[in-house]
Amino acid sequence: MSGSDPSVRRGGQGGGGEEDCPGQEFQTVLGSPNPDVVPELTLGQLLEVVSVDEPARGVVLRTLEGDVVGHLVRDIVRIRRCISRGHSYEADVVRVAGGSVTVLIRST
Numbered sequence: 001m002s003g004s005d006p007s008v009r010r011g012g013q014g015g016g017g018e019e020d021c022p023g024q025e026f027q028t029v030l031g032s033p034n035p036d037v038v039p040e041l042t043l044g045q046l047l048e049v050v051s052v053d054e055p056a057r058g059v060v061l062r063t064l065e066g067d068v069v070g071h072l073v074r075d076i077v078r079i080r081r082c083i084s085r086g087h088s089y090e091a092d093v094v095r096v097a098g099g100s101v102t103v104l105i106r107s108t
Contacts, residue, residue, distance in 0.1 A: 021082035025106040027094065030061060030070030033101045037067045041093050041101065049089035049105060051080045059083075061091050061103060070101055082107070 047061045047069055059072040059079050072079060079089060088108045095102035 020078055021085060021087040022107055024079075024082075024089070025104065026075070027102060027104050028072065028074055030101045030103060031073035033070040033099050034068055035099060037063065037069050038096060038099055038101055041069065041096050043093055043096070045093040047091040047093065047103060049079070049083075049091055051083040072105070079105075 041063075045063070047063060049072075050060050050062060052058055052060050057080070059076055061069045061071065063069060083089070089105055090108050091103040091105045093101060094104050
């Protein structure tokens with residue numbers, strides 16, 4: 001019967017529980033990269049992953065100095081839920097091409 005296999009994990013932002021938080025790792029391109037910060041990024045640079053409520057609810061990535069690099073555009077609800085439950089995430093810069101930034105997000 002379709003949808004009844006508990007071992008099948010679906011993508012997207014809904015559902016899931018505590019088991020979705022630890023061990024997460026995925027690569028993604030950041031939304032709204034900051035043009036003032038992007039040119040200063042280096043490959044392998046560590047970024048903070050932070051849940052925010054202002055100016056809108058979301059997840060932003062910041063340099064360790066606190067400069068916003070960009071925001072997540074996928075798995076936002078799940079990552080925010082996990083952060084609110086005490087899990088933490090970090091990201092490494094894996095590619096900078098023009099104004100585009102690709103990062104590897106992982107739970108810590």
